[in-house]
Amino acid sequence: MRLFLPILAAAGLLVPTAAQARDDAQLWTGVGGTVKLGGRFKLSQDVTVRLSDDRGGLYEIESNTLLGYGITDKVTLWAGYTHDPNYAGGDFTVMEHRAREQVTFDNLARIGGGTLSGRLRLEQRWREGIDGTAWRFRPYIKYTLPFRAGHKTALVLSHESFVNLNSTGFQGVEGAERMRNAIAITTPVARHVNLEVGYLNQHSFVPHAPDNDDHAATVTLGLSF
Template sequence: MLACGLALAASPAAARDDEQIWLNVTAMGPVSGNLLYFAEFQARGGIGDDAYRQLNVRPAVGWRINSQVSAYLGYVYVPTDINDNRANTENRVYQQLGWSFGKTAIGELSSRSRLEQRFRSDGSDTGWRFRQLLRTVVPIQSNPRPIKALATVEVFANLNTTDWGARSGFDQLRSFVGVEIPIQGRSTIEAGYLNQAINRPNADLRVNHVLSIALFIRR
């Protein structure tokens, strides 16, 4: 599936490319018992043709159903500026289910399923979008806290059409390859290359080449 995503992103239809940097800080852990918290701050910036800037502020509360499954309810605030002008502001509510499958033939495998309700300042419709992520990590050292090779693929699908531009069907595909580096405690740094292929109705596929660096603070 990851290979298919990379092939799609590199296809000749991808006539519009851009380079970006995404910087991310995420904190997560238990509050009490099975009650969980999650807080993420991500800054995105374009370094290609467009002066593109976007923030993603994403708090959530969750519940550990068992050792492998957790459910979350969250909110996202997403202001986007292009060429120093506010393009739009998006607010989202989302529901998420995460699974940890443990060690498999392709590494330590996990998945995340997320349903979003999207509200944007440049329209009045509510957009419904489903996202499915698969993630695998493979140790590349033999010490107790090894550096790990990391790969993820995430498919986005719009469930309806809106007056602010969303079109029902395939929305985008994100493919990431990099490393997971252990730091203090259970915290890690994830760094690598992310390929974001975006379906634009009545236009060519847009591909963003992203340097992604993320700090995960885990309690």
């Protein structure tokens, strides 16, 4: 993890310099794929592993399985399940389960040679041994700009907001809870395989205290069939 600190420190210059309760260097690695099932149906599966300096290494393995139905060529409805064990320094702490519903909008508009896409996601979260169902809304927008017209290597800019719709024993903040802003480069590395490498800032809002920032180097493989 210490190898990423110089890169993340430089990227952190883009983040507001207000006093912060925590400034953590992280590494997020993932692999995901989408398979057409026939007709308008498709299946999506992805797994993300998150490592943290402040948390002593592994702290989360998030696995998402979604079934999608294309309403149009640009709009798809999805529903599925998230399996999300949490760790502290690699030691298991608590299991989180989520139901997930979302609608994705592909190629909404062309701006300056790039394309704009978006997603609206709703989640219901449960943690074993803790009462309550936590509801969360996550709007997301992404801009993809190819480096050369007609080529697939591109710059990707994205923003995602996390809005908690209620509070529970493990979701203590109601309202805007955090946001993720990311910059990455995506490029094909083989047939049906894309590699995306970038930087993500996760800014958490802390009531009556300084906010927190996670600076994550991100490496993701995307498969499409």
